[in-house]
Amino acid sequence: MTYEEFADARLAPLLRYAVMLTGEPHQAQDLVQETMVRVQLNWRRVARADSPERYVRRMLTNQYVDWRRGSWVRRVLLRGEPDASVPVPTDHAQSAVDRDQVWSWLSRLPRRQRAALVLRYYEDLPDVEIADILGCAVGTVRSSISRALATLRAEYVEA
Amino acid sequence: MIEDDLRAAFARHETLTPSTGPLRVAIDRLAAVRRRRRQRFQAAGVTLALLGALGVGVPQLRPDRPAEGPASSGQPAVGRSGALNVLLLGVDGFGEQPPYRLADSVLLVHVPADRSRPYLISLPRDLEVSIPGRGSEKLNSAFYSGAGEPRPDLDAGYDLTRRVVADLTGVRVDAGAVLTFAGLRRITDAVDGVEVCLPKEVRSWHTRRTFPAGCQRLDGAASVDLLRQRRYLPDGALDRDRNAQRYVAGLVRRVVAQDVLTNPVRLTALLAAPGKGLAVDDDGLSLTRLVAVLPELESVDPVGLSLPVGTPVGNASRLPLDPKQGPEFLAALREDRLAQWVAQHPEQVNPVR
Numbered sequence: 001m002t003y004e005e006f007a008d009a010r011l012a013p014l015l016r017y018a019v020m021l022t023g024e025p026h027q028a029q030d031l032v033q034e035t036m037v038r039v040q041l042n043w044r045r046v047a048r049a050d051s052p053e054r055y056v057r058r059m060l061t062n063q064y065v066d067w068r069r070g071s072w073v074r075r076v077l078l079r080g081e082p083d084a085s086v087p088v089p090t091d092h093a094q095s096a097v098d099r100d101q102v103w104s105w106l107s108r109l110p111r112r113q114r115a116a117l118v119l120r121y122y123e124d125l126p127d128v129e130i131a132d133i134l135g136c137a138v139g140t141v142r143s144s145i146s147r148a149l150a151t152l153r154a155e156y157v158e159a
Numbered sequence: 160m161i162e163d164d165l166r167a168a169f170a171r172h173e174t175l176t177p178s179t180g181p182l183r184v185a186i187d188r189l190a191a192v193r194r195r196r197r198q199r200f201q202a203a204g205v206t207l208a209l210l211g212a213l214g215v216g217v218p219q220l221r222p223d224r225p226a227e228g229p230a231s232s233g234q235p236a237v238g239r240s241g242a243l244n245v246l247l248l249g250v251d252g253f254g255e256q257p258p259y260r261l262a263d264s265v266l267l268v269h270v271p272a273d274r275s276r277p278y279l280i281s282l283p284r285d286l287e288v289s290i291p292g293r294g295s296e297k298l299n300s301a302f303y304s305g306a307g308e309p310r311p312d313l314d315a316g317y318d319l320t321r322r323v324v325a326d327l328t329g330v331r332v333d334a335g336a337v338l339t340f341a342g343l344r345r346i347t348d349a350v351d352g353v354e355v356c357l358p359k360e361v362r363s364w365h366t367r368r369t370f371p372a373g374c375q376r377l378d379g380a381a382s383v384d385l386l387r388q389r390r391y392l393p394d395g396a397l398d399r400d401r402n403a404q405r406y407v408a409g410l411v412r413r414v415v416a417q418d419v420l421t422n423p424v425r426l427t428a429l430l431a432a433p434g435k436g437l438a439v440d441d442d443g444l445s446l447t448r449l450v451a452v453l454p455e456l457e458s459v460d461p462v463g464l465s466l467p468v469g470t471p472v473g474n475a476s477r478l479p480l481d482p483k484q485g486p487e488f489l490a491a492l493r494e495d496r497l498a499q500w501v502a503q504h505p506e507q508v509n510p511v512r
Contacts, residue, residue, distance in 0.1 A: 007186075011179045020169050025177045033186055040190040102161075102168045121162060122169040152161055 001052065003043045007036065010053055014060060020118040021064050023107050035060040058133045061119075065111045065134075105155045113148035116141055242495040243270040244328075246321055246335035249343070249386065249403065250302055250313075262302035262320055262337075263396070264386070264403045267328070268461075271495050276458040278497050279407055279511070281400035281465040287477040288323050297477055298323065302337075313337045329493050343386065344379030346410070352376040353409040355385065356512050361402070364390045374512075382406060397465065401509045404463040408511035411461065462501060463509035464488075 011032070018028035039046050039056055049055035106114055112134060119130040131138045249264030265282040284299035293304050298320075305319025306312050317337045325332050338346070347353050356374040363369070363384050370377075370385055377385060385402060392398035467484035471477060480486070484504070491500035501508060 007183060011183060012176075015179055015182065016173055016176045019172065019176045023172075025175050028175075029177060029182055029185075033182060033189065036182075036186045037190045037193060040186065041193060100168070100171075102164045103172060106168075117165060118169065121165045149161055152165075156161070 001047060003040050006039075006046075006052060006056075010056065011036070014056065017057065017118065017123065018060065018064070020122045021061070021111075021115060023103065031060060031064055035063050054129070054133065058135070061115050061133050062135070065115060101155070102152065105152055109148050109151060113144045113151075116145050117148050120145060242272045243333050244268070244330045245270075246317075246324055246332045247407075248302060248317060248320055248335070248337045250316070250337060250339055251387070261299040262316065263299050264400065265298055265320070265324070266400075266403060266407065267324065267330075267332075268407075269330075269492060269497060271497065275498065277411075277461045279404045279461045279463050280492070281397075281404060281463075282324065282327070283400065283466065283468055283478055284396050285476060285478045286327075286466065286468060287479055288327055290319070290323055298327075313339075328489055340383045340387075344383050347377065347379035347382045350410065350413045352378045353382060353406060353413050355382070355402070355405050355409045357402070357405065358510065361385060361388055362391045363388055400465060401463065401511075404461070404509055405511045408461050408463070461511060462497075463511040464497070464501070464507060465509065467507065 014035075015028060015032050018031045019025060022028045022031060035056065038059065046052050046055055106117070109117070115134060116130060119125045119133060120127070125133075127138050127141050131141045134141060245268040247264070247266040247268060248262040249266070250262050261284070263284045265284060267280040267282060269278040269280055271278070282298060284297065286298040287295055288298045288301070290296045290301050290304055293300070296304070301320040301323045302316040304316075306316030317335060321332050321335060354374055354376045355370075357370055357372050360372050361370040365387055366384050368381070368384055370381075386399065386406060388402070389396050389399045394401075467481035467488050468478040469481045469485075472479065481488075484507075488500060491497050
């Protein structure tokens with residue numbers, strides 16, 4: 001597989017995944033850009049992996065989790081307020097507003113917990129694979145997901 | 160039920176995903192830039208050794224360089240007859256913790272038009288200078304201000320320091336390099352150590368090692384250790400600058416003695432040595448062009464000098480330019496008559512051997 005073929009097939013899903021992680025299109029673009037530049041520069045190593053797709057997802061997830069250490073965050077911070085040109089889709093029903101609260105609560109979770117939630121409830125991956133991507137034990141995945149869910153449930157009670 | 164809400168929230172926000180077209184283009188562009196920068200890092204070691212220390216290939220360098228320094232500082236363009244000024248910055252701990260750094264060694268290598276011998280001019284790190292956008296600051300902070308946070312950028316730190324030095328001295332900076340501790344260590348080891356001649360014993364504040372007076376061959380780790388020392392030295396940072404000159408003089412001797420310039424195997428090893436510990440300002444000069452030209456210097460024994468500074472006033476840690484000797488020295492530098500200045504001020508020469 002060439003880099004071009006990989007990008008053709010995987011860029012869009014990666015970008016969707018990044019949107020779920022960051023909750024915001026610009027940061028998602030920056031995250032994917034930074035990751036894919038490194039993928040392109042090190043393509044031979046990426047292509048040698050058992051599953052290049054999973055390898056790149058792990059790179060992107062690490063980049064997201066290591067936010068503070070990563071170089072991409074600086075550009076994000078410099079950009080200031082998020083652009084309003086891409087509105088968050090809204091439903092008319094009050095129940096939809098309530099559900100959008102779930103989305104905003106996600107931003108308060110620690111990044112590893114949010115990543116674990118996205119991998120399980122958006123990407124529908126088994127815990128073994130989530131553990132591989134996050135570089136931790138399966139038990140750690142389960143406990144961070146249950147801690148994240150507990151945090152969200154507590155928000156429900158308060159709201 | 161919260162799980163269902165989560166799934167629904169994720170699915171609903173899929174529409175936030177932007178299109179991939181522009182992103183794909185941006186990735187390709189940025190990857191191309193990084194690929195070029197990577198190649199620049201590769202040329203680093205040889206540029207330090209050849210350009211910085213020996214002043215090789217001067218006439219070939221000039222046409223490629225845009226007018227810099229004098230033009231931006233409003234000073235008349237001088238040194239037209241082919242004098243060369245190379246800026247070497249030593250920064251501490253890059254890529255280690257803490258990650259951002261000051262340029263504590265600022266060395267301007269001046270090669271006169273007559274190619275008689277190189278002059279190593281230390282610019283004291285505590286010198287008070289005007290930094291664009293920052294006002295009056297110490298010279299060493301220009302690198303830090305330019306490099307930025309959280310992950311510093313060697314190129315940007317160099318660029319701002321180069322601007323400050325060009326404004327301060329009024330000379331054009333033709334080329335330059337930034338060397339970190341790691342890069343310094345690897346370069347030293349690549350030439351199997353560098354002989355450094357010390358007039359007085361130096362004790363390390365960091366490792367408790369003692370460097371005896373006299374000449375000694377230092378490996379990479381020892382060289383880094385020596386060049387970090389400031390606290391136990393009578394003249395502090397100024398003495399450290401003198402030791403940096405002694406190191407560069409030793410590196411030059413070593414490179415010449417090993418025929419690095421004419422031996423492709425040795426050259427390749429030195430070239431690869433510093434890796435990411437060194438960024439280089441060569442503006443696209445190809446390596447082959449650099450090594451194709453031989454040293455033109457009559458003597459490679461450098462003259463060690465330091466920009467004359469006065470005694471601190473007010474803010475005790477900042478050094479002003481010496482009110483009388485400073486401008487005289489800078490005029491001599493700009494007009495490429497340092498040999499004459501040195502003859503008039505022999506006491507200002509730092510013995511490097």
